[in-house]
Structures are given as structure tokens and as C-alpha cells.
Amino acid sequence: MEGIARFGVSMSPSLLGKFDRLIVSKGYANRSEAIRDLVRDTLVEEEVAGGEEIVGTLTLVYDHDARDIVRRLTDIQHGHHGEIISTLHVHLDQHNCLEVLVMRGKAGEVKSIADRIISTRDVKHGRLTMTSTGEGL
Ligand code: NI
Incomplete structure (x- = not known):
């Protein structure tokens, strides 16, 4: 199995607050899972745009x-x-x-x-x- 890489993300408290409220409303257990889904969503957009x-x-x-x-x-x-x-x-x-x-x-x-x-x-x-x-x- 592939290992896990950790990285830090910097953003303003107000943006982070909005993100946290959003992910709670969507039912995410934590920020990491929400960020992984955002990254995958963007990758899928690229697959579609790239004609794959x-x-x-x-x-x-x-x-x-x-x-x-x-x-x-x-x-x-x-x-x-x-x-x-x-x-x-x-x-x-x-x-x-x-x-x-x-x-x-x-x-x-x-x-x-x-x-x-x-x-x-x-x-x-x-x-x-x-x-x-x-x-x-
Ligand atoms: Ni019918």
C-alpha cells in the first residue's frame, strides 16, 4: 500500500472557518478527507477536459x-x-x-x-x- 504524505496548508482564519462549516454540512469527518475529495474532483475535471x-x-x-x-x-x-x-x-x-x-x-x-x-x-x-x-x- 502507498504511504501517506503530510503537508501543511496556510490560509486565513476566515477562509478556514468557511471551509470548516462547509465540510461539516457535507458530513466530512475531517479536513483531510474533504481536501482529498477536492483534489480528486479537480483531477477528474482534468481527465474530462483532456479527452481521456x-x-x-x-x-x-x-x-x-x-x-x-x-x-x-x-x-x-x-x-x-x-x-x-x-x-x-x-x-x-x-x-x-x-x-x-x-x-x-x-x-x-x-x-x-x-x-x-x-x-x-x-x-x-x-x-x-x-x-x-x-x-x-
Ligand atoms: Ni417507460
Whole structure:
């Protein structure tokens, strides 16, 4: 197992006070764990910006009564079966469906596919969240 390196951080008492209130509200047990998560979050942003292989979840809400919507969305997904590795479908009510697509690929490609799906007519809302494959953290 990798060892632990310690380092000191200097900041103003007022900034530290704000940080401490923030991490308490988020449920962190201590500053170290909060700082580790901030560092990882920044590293993941770099992975995404750098076009590395990432994983993403695309959440969609649509009305399945809209003309051809199910076929249109399925066609796009089959066209990208290499990047869309799993899907989850929930019938929210009589008309509305929630779909979560799990994607893996180059950040730019995943975003492009997600944009195409979100911009499909009759998709009410969609949001892509990208994160690390975990290998680089
Ligand atoms: Ni449904």
C-alpha cells in the first residue's frame, strides 16, 4: 500500500472557518478527507477536459407517447453500442419515462453522443454527468 504524505496548508482564519462549516454540512469527518475529495474532483475535471477515457451517466426524461420517440432513441443508442454500456428504464407515471444511460469512452465522444440524445425532439430534459474510470485516481 502507498504511504501517506503530510503537508501543511496556510490560509486565513476566515477562509478556514468557511471551509470548516462547509465540510461539516457535507458530513466530512475531517479536513483531510474533504481536501482529498477536492483534489480528486479537480483531477477528474482534468481527465474530462483532456479527452481521456471517462465514464458518464446520461439521465433523460421523456414522454413515451410522443411520436416515434422510443424508436428514435433506441436507434441512436444502437448506433453507439460501443459507448453505451448499460441502460436503466423507469416508468415514472402513465406517460413519462426516466432513462439512465451508462456510457464509457473518450470524453468528447461521450459528450457528443449525449448532446445528440438530449437534443432529440420530445426529450423533456437530459443531463450528462462525467466522472473518472477510477484508474487515474
Ligand atoms: Ni417507460
